Amino acid sequence: MDTPIYWIFILALPVACVAWTITKEEVFKEPREFCISRSKNCGNILQRKFFYLFTCEYCFSHYVTLLLMIMTKYTLLYHDWRGYIIAGFSIVWIANVYMSIYNLIRIDLKKEKIIAQKEQDELDRNKV
Template sequence: MAITLQILWLFILALPIACVAWTVTHEEVFREPREYCARRCKDGKTLPERKFFYLFTCEYCFSHYVTVAFLFLTDFHLLLNDWRGYVIAGFALVWIANTYMSLMAFIRQDIKKEKTEIALLEKEAETVQKDLEKY
């Protein structure tokens, strides 16, 4: 596979990895299992138990396991055609996927900030309107 095609695969394959890791570790649809895992990672009796359940609450940690699954499904390797290519691809995919998730977190934070500002402005406008109606 040509290096250009490998780089294209790298950036495209990181998208579903980021999507799966973000969805499991952040979105409402997995809130209850994530809260269960958070409790087990905090209250677990053994270190392996706590670490196992932690990986479902951390997008960075979870993205490694999602990456391994995608490498298995796609047989993608980077630069080298043997096992070393899988190792390189794995870490490169994790890095790109986590960059995507950082961008997603930044965008969501900005959206939340804008929604909060709008809500405050609307509340302020309602207060002004009520004051005007009094007179």
């Protein structure tokens, strides 16, 4: 039985969530800062690249996708190694679209919050 193509959109959601959380959110700030430091200061190029992948949502999404595909055995178009490759890159691409949209929404929300705070500060100054 063929797997429906819409599964790539569903499978990209946890990939985006995990990749974004580990590479961007406050909960992983300390390990991420350690990885940033090691990615800049290690003498060995392999070590620098290894630590860098924990700081880049695009890079990290490849590894999350690989793990997810091992767990789900999802393929796209073909039921052999070619299907895994096509599915893998498709999921990574869609996950990164999701993360880009999420980032744009966050920027808009932060901008609105800053504008609202400035307006509130001005109102408070005018009251005094």
